[in-house]
Amino acid sequence: MSDLQPAAQPLCDATHDPALRSWVASANWPDADFPIQNLPLGRFRPVGRDPAQPEPLRVGVAIGDQVLDLKAAATMCPWADEVHPLLEPLAAGDLAAFMALGRPAWRTLRAALSAALAEGSDQGPFLESCLLPMAEAQMALPCRIGDYTDFYAGIHHARTVGALMRPDSPLLPNYAWVPIGYHGRASSVGIEGRVKRPQGQTRSKDSGEGGAPHVGPSKRLDYELELGLWIGAANALGEPVAMAQAEDRLFGVTLLNDWSARDIQAWEYQPLGPFLAKSFVTTVSPWVVSFEALAPFRRPPVRPADQPAALPYLESDFNAAHGALDITLEVWLQTAAMRTRGEPALRLSQSNALDACWTPAQLVTHHTSNGCNLQVGDLLGTGTLSGPLPEQGGSLLELSQGGRQPLTLPNGEQRSFLEDGDTVTLRAHCRAPGAVRIALGTVSGTVLAA
Amino acid sequence: MSDLQPAAQPLCDATHDPALRSWVASANWPDADFPIQNLPLGRFRPVGRDPAQPEPLRVGVAIGDQVLDLKAAATMCPWADEVHPLLEPLAAGDLAAFMALGRPAWRTLRAALSAALAEGSDQGPFLESCLLPMAEAQMALPCRIGDYTDFYAGIHHARTVGALMRPDSPLLPNYAWVPIGYHGRASSVGIEGRVKRPQGQTRSKDSGEGGAPHVGPSKRLDYELELGLWIGAANALGEPVAMAQAEDRLFGVTLLNDWSARDIQAWEYQPLGPFLAKSFVTTVSPWVVSFEALAPFRRPPVRPADQPAALPYLESDFNAAHGALDITLEVWLQTAAMRTRGEPALRLSQSNALDACWTPAQLVTHHTSNGCNLQVGDLLGTGTLSGPLPEQGGSLLELSQGGRQPLTLPNGEQRSFLEDGDTVTLRAHCRAPGAVRIALGTVSGTVLAA
Numbered sequence: 044m045s046d047l048q049p050a051a052q053p054l055c056d057a058t059h060d061p062a063l064r065s066w067v068a069s070a071n072w073p074d075a076d077f078p079i080q081n082l083p084l085g086r087f088r089p090v091g092r093d094p095a096q097p098e099p100l101r102v103g104v105a106i107g108d109q110v111l112d113l114k115a116a117a118t119m120c121p122w123a124d125e126v127h128p129l130l131e132p133l134a135a136g137d138l139a140a141f142m143a144l145g146r147p148a149w150r151t152l153r154a155a156l157s158a159a160l161a162e163g164s165d166q167g168p169f170l171e172s173c174l175l176p177m178a179e180a181q182m183a184l185p186c187r188i189g190d191y192t193d194f195y196a197g198i199h200h201a202r203t204v205g206a207l208m209r210p211d212s213p214l215l216p217n218y219a220w221v222p223i224g225y226h227g228r229a230s231s232v233g234i235e236g237r238v239k240r241p242q243g244q245t246r247s248k249d250s251g252e253g254g255a256p257h258v259g260p261s262k263r264l265d266y267e268l269e270l271g272l273w274i275g276a277a278n279a280l281g282e283p284v285a286m287a288q289a290e291d292r293l294f295g296v297t298l299l300n301d302w303s304a305r306d307i308q309a310w311e312y313q314p315l316g317p318f319l320a321k322s323f324v325t326t327v328s329p330w331v332v333s334f335e336a337l338a339p340f341r342r343p344p345v346r347p348a349d350q351p352a353a354l355p356y357l358e359s360d361f362n363a364a365h366g367a368l369d370i371t372l373e374v375w376l377q378t379a380a381m382r383t384r385g386e387p388a389l390r391l392s393q394s395n396a397l398d399a400c401w402t403p404a405q406l407v408t409h410h411t412s413n414g415c416n417l418q419v420g421d422l423l424g425t426g427t428l429s430g431p432l433p434e435q436g437g438s439l440l441e442l443s444q445g446g447r448q449p450l451t452l453p454n455g456e457q458r459s460f461l462e463d464g465d466t467v468t469l470r471a472h473c474r475a476p477g478a479v480r481i482a483l484g485t486v487s488g489t490v491l492a493a
Numbered sequence: 494m495s496d497l498q499p500a501a502q503p504l505c506d507a508t509h510d511p512a513l514r515s516w517v518a519s520a521n522w523p524d525a526d527f528p529i530q531n532l533p534l535g536r537f538r539p540v541g542r543d544p545a546q547p548e549p550l551r552v553g554v555a556i557g558d559q560v561l562d563l564k565a566a567a568t569m570c571p572w573a574d575e576v577h578p579l580l581e582p583l584a585a586g587d588l589a590a591f592m593a594l595g596r597p598a599w600r601t602l603r604a605a606l607s608a609a610l611a612e613g614s615d616q617g618p619f620l621e622s623c624l625l626p627m628a629e630a631q632m633a634l635p636c637r638i639g640d641y642t643d644f645y646a647g648i649h650h651a652r653t654v655g656a657l658m659r660p661d662s663p664l665l666p667n668y669a670w671v672p673i674g675y676h677g678r679a680s681s682v683g684i685e686g687r688v689k690r691p692q693g694q695t696r697s698k699d700s701g702e703g704g705a706p707h708v709g710p711s712k713r714l715d716y717e718l719e720l721g722l723w724i725g726a727a728n729a730l731g732e733p734v735a736m737a738q739a740e741d742r743l744f745g746v747t748l749l750n751d752w753s754a755r756d757i758q759a760w761e762y763q764p765l766g767p768f769l770a771k772s773f774v775t776t777v778s779p780w781v782v783s784f785e786a787l788a789p790f791r792r793p794p795v796r797p798a799d800q801p802a803a804l805p806y807l808e809s810d811f812n813a814a815h816g817a818l819d820i821t822l823e824v825w826l827q828t829a830a831m832r833t834r835g836e837p838a839l840r841l842s843q844s845n846a847l848d849a850c851w852t853p854a855q856l857v858t859h860h861t862s863n864g865c866n867l868q869v870g871d872l873l874g875t876g877t878l879s880g881p882l883p884e885q886g887g888s889l890l891e892l893s894q895g896g897r898q899p900l901t902l903p904n905g906e907q908r909s910f911l912e913d914g915d916t917v918t919l920r921a922h923c924r925a926p927g928a929v930r931i932a933l934g935t936v937s938g939t940v941l942a943a
Contacts, residue, residue: 190680195765215763220706221694225765226676226772230640230866231730239731241863244671244804256670258806280681280774281689307863313665315645315675316766319863322676324730354694356708413691413757413769416680 054338054365058082058157061479065160066167067174069107076472076482077105082156083295083330083484085110086138087180100183102133102141105330105484106160109174116159120169126155138331139186139420142275142294149275149294153335182329185273185297186420188232191325192410193269193301193424194224198347198400200267200427200437207445219350222357222401222409224426227301228322232422234329234486240264240463240493241323243307260493261304263446264461267427268374268437268469270396271299271327272403274421281414286359289404292417295331296368296403298469298486299424302326305440305460327422328469328486339478341365344402356412357405366402370483371395372428372471374437378456379464388468389452394430394437396471463492504788504815508532508607511929515610516617517624519557526922526932527555532606533745533780533934535560536588537630550633552583552591555780555934556610559624566609570619576605588781589636589870592725592744599725599744603785632779635723635747636870638682641775642860643719643751643874644674648797648850650717650877650887657895669800672807672851672859674876677751678772682872684779684936690714690913690943691773693757710943711754713896714911717877718824718887718919720846721749721777722853724871731864736809739854742867745781746818746853748919748936749874752776755890755910777872778919778936789928791815794852806862807855816852820933821845822878822921824887828906829914838918839902844880844887846921913942 057063058080064071065079077083086100087110103110117127117134129152132140141148159166195201198218205213217223241264246256275294278284284292301321308320344367346352359366372395377388401409406423429437436442439460443449446459461467466489472482507513508530514521515529527533536550537560553560567577567584579602582590591598609616645651648668655663667673691714696706725744728734734742751771758770794817796802809816822845827838851859856873879887886892889910893899896909911917916939922932 190678192768193765217696217706217760217763221761223761223765224768226678226768228640228676228865229679230868230871231864233730235730239864242733243863246667255801255804256667258804280683280685283692304863310667311671311673312764312766313667314762314766315673316762316764318674318676319860319865322865323863351705354705354708410769413693413754413773414681414689415678415769415772418680421680 054341058153058335059339059478061477063157064162065106066162066164067107067109067160069109072107074480075107076484077107078479078481079106079157079160080479081332081336081481082106082153083332083336084138084185085330086136086183086185088183089175090179090181100136102136102138103180104156105177108177110177110180111160111170112173112175115173116170119173120159120166123155125151142186143419145276146291149333150335153333182234184232184234185329185331188229188422189418189420191227191229191232191422192224193227193426194222194401194406195426196222196399196401196406197426197428197437199398199429199431199435200441203429203436203441220354222406224410225316227325227424231322232325232327234326236487236489237491238302238324238488239491241304241307241319242493243304243319244310245306246310256310261307262460263305264490265303265305265439266374266461266467267301267303268372268394269299269301269427270370270425271297272406272423272425273297273331274417274423275419277418278411278416280416283414284408284411286357286362286404286408289407290334290361292407293334293403295333296337296483297331298328298471298483300326300467300469300486300488301424301427302488326486326488328484330484332481332483336481337368337473339475340369340473342367342369342397345397347400350400353405357408359404362402362404366404367399368396368403369475370471370473373469375468375470377466378452378462380456381454386454388466391442392435392437394428394435396425396428398430399425399428461490463490465490504791508603509789509928511927513607514612515556516612516614517557517559517610519559522557524930525557526934527557528929528931529556529607529610530929531782531786531931532556532603533782533786534588534635535780536586536633536635538633539625540629540631550586552586552588553630554606555627558627560627560630561620562623562625565623566620569623570609570616572605575601592636593869595726596741599783600785603783632684634682634684635779635781638679638872639868639870641677641679641682641872642674643677643876644672644851644856645876646672646849646851646856647876647878647887649848649879649881649885650891653879653886653891670804672856674860675766677775677874681772682775682777684777686937686939687941688752688774688938689941691754691757691769692943693754693769694760695756696760706760711756712910713755714940715753715755715889716824716911716917717751717753718822718844719749719751719877720820720875721747722856722873722875723747723781724867724873725869727868728861728866730866733864734858734861736807736812736854736858739857740784740811742857743784743853745783746787746933747781748778748921748933750776750917750919750936750938751874751877752938776936776938778934780934782931782933786931787818787923789925790819790923792817792819792847795847797850800850803855807858809854812852812854816854817849818846818853819925820921820923823919825918825920827916828902828912830906831904836904838916841892842885842887844878844885846878848880849875849878911940913940915940
């Protein structure tokens with residue numbers, strides 16, 4: 044999308060200045076995920092301490108290949124008066140309490156961190172001792188998730204999956220109008236790297252229509268490439284959030300892998316939707332990239348040519364100008380055999396969040412349109428963000444055409460769905476003219492036997 | 494079901510003795526909801542104090558028309574040594590922390606409360622000052638709900654609703670085998686008595702297939718009569734709970750009204766299930782009746798004659814002997830006109846939880862069969878518990894045959910779905926030979942204009 048004008052430029056401020064460099068050297072490396080223009084927040088514990096007595100989680104900022112420990116930074120470094128109350132919940136390890144302070148607080152902290160981490164800052168000498176190599180930080184979920192909702196905003200995904208079942212009418216009539224979504228399972232969302240293959244009821248065509256279903260490990264385990272949107276401001280029950288206010292509910296973005304058992308889903312999902320096919324695990328990347336950091340990568344949303352305009356309650360001037368996110372998304376696979384032979388991971392697909400049919404603000408407004416209350420720390424998944432081309436599918440279900448066309452990997456292995464030992468890694472980054480590249484980091488999971 | 498042998502009698506102990514009476518006089522009244530054999534727990538605040546400075550919530554026991562305040566009782570009354578650690582979280586107002594202590598603790602507390610509240614107890618004089626009239630207790634949710642799952646275990650409901658859409662095959666093929674369920678919205682579960690009519694997208698047959706949907710207040714607002722099951726013991730992610738252990742995860746039962754907007758649901762629910770049609774509000778009764786209290790009302794589950802036996806992973810000896818709950822369920826309606834004229838509420842339907850197709854333990858085991866982790870304080874809805882007869886439908890959708898046959902009330906009013914000002918009250922009670930009647934109390938909600 045590099046030929047687009049950067050329509051969101053007015054959203055940017057001094058923290059986005061591409062000339063800005065950090066005294067943390069690794070933040071200035073070309074293609075660093077976490078340059079000083081990014082500054083994502085996350086929770087961690089220092090590794091290597093006594094695991095029997097785990098320390099409370101701390102909040103940190105990713106900068107280059109280092110983590111700035113905000114508990115240490117709050118006391119070791121002088122800060123402007125208005126920053127102290129913002130650092131208080133962060134020093135206590137409570138990222139949700141900081142999120143609840145709202146966008147002015149988020150902006151103030153970002154400006155303060157940017158100034159403190161910038162080359163030449165007189166806070167630098169105080170903060171050097173508050174850095175921890177990223178490899179020594181054991182990451183955790185950014186906060187307790189109240190509710191997790193998963194949407195279906197990836198129209199290419201919806202079309203391809205729909206075509207597997209209904210070749211003549213891939214998209215159902217409501218898809219053009221409703222940001223389709225469903226309630227997900229919050230308790231099984233984690234950043235944990237191991238994914239145990241789920242057991243469940245399945246029925247194959249072989250077993251006939253009348254026979255008992257099979258109970259056993261899923262044979263069609265899959266990943267789904269999504270973004271996770273983190274809610275930073277609540278609305279009361281019964282009070283919908285209009286589009287004009289929806290952006291201010293959005294704190295930040297992570298990657299999200301909506302691990303799915305396709306065979307369990309096919310048998311269980313009628314009439315109430317996916318349940319055990321999804322709730323065995325969902326994983327997110329641990330660093331929450333703020334909407335402030337994403338300012339240079341906001342774009343006007345482009346409705347697909349065959350889709351009607353959004354209904355009025357899902358429109359706003361801001362959304363029309365800046366609602367969409369230009370984030371390049373990738374899926375990488377390393378099989379057990381590749382790992383054994385020392386072969387690097389293979390990129391399975393690349394797509395872009397601009398291909399989502401609905402913007403983050405539209406998801407918030409639709410979600411609350413019935414009065415449903417979103418709470419600080421709630422997580423919204425976008426749905427699988429596939430691109431328009433067959434090789435841009437954000438799941439194996441798409442790439443293998445429902446398992447009918449297995450992928451042949453360069454080393455000769457074949458994949459219709461995931462095998463035990465497969466490691467799936469999602470990656471995402473943003474590039475735009477006149478802006479420094481930032482990235483969301485990664486979320487990885489390795490499939491364990493049932 | 495009074496001609497059934499009370500198969501669960503071996504589960505009973507001295508706390509179920511029908512001869513047991515309380516020194517709290519109202520607990521001995523005939524048909525008291527909360528006799529000494531019940532002893533449900535709930536959270537409350539004394540009403541009438543300064544609302545600007547709300548006190549922390551307290552945990553209480555319902556006894557007759559009184560609430561025993563366990564914060565006061567913990568200090569004002571002598572208790573046996575083994576009871577003190579159990580009273581600690583309760584005195585702190587943390588019912589979930591007590592639930593997390595597990596079934597032996599639940600049994601010990603029940604026995605201690607039963608002895609202390611029994612006629613002639615020498616603890617009586619200490620506890621009298623710890624009583625509060627129920628009318629002076631403002632009730633709250635029993636605990637923070639981590640995740641809320643709603644099942645579809647009411648086969649008569651599933652059949653009637655299915656027949657509205659598919660007269661020839663009301664039940665989908667998976668219904669016979671899978672305890673169908675979906676993830677619900679936890680944030681909007683409450684005991685609040687006011688239900689704001691939700692707005693949403695709907696499409697009527699009149700608007701044609703191609704036109705834009707309508708956005709406005711739901712015209713088909715409905716209730717659903719369900720039980721809520723409260724999880725009292727957690728399982729780790731990736732560790733299914735076998736049937737033999739499933740009962741020990743179940744702390745207690747409340748009523749649950751799964752308020753539903755049928756027109757929003759009909760338009761949005763394909764392919765991922767109900768979403769905004771449900772998430773505007775769900776209400777539960779505030780007193781959690783323990784599985785210990787329900788011991789005299791456990792029955793062998795009876796699979797419907799046209800349904801296959803449950804798969805082996807959903808069977809256990811205990812479940813076959815005692816898995817089902819004999820709870821009579823009722824829906825009552827008072828319209829605004831009835832209220833104005835001083836007419837009492839009207840009973841719309843009566844059914845029994847024995848008609849559920851799956852037992853509480855089966856719901857727990859199925860839910861965790863993929864490794865999904867249940868947590869203390871999670872809530873499972875059973876699904877609408879209708880009876881086999883047309884007049885036993887647990888929703889207006891059933892009673893009015895999808896709105897095609899409006900109900901005519903004795904005062905001449907008609908109802909296909911709920912009107913603004915309607916108050917819906919769910920009630921439930923248990924009777925069995927040789928046992929004292931106990932009840933779950935009520936959950937009421939009045940519909941407010943959108």
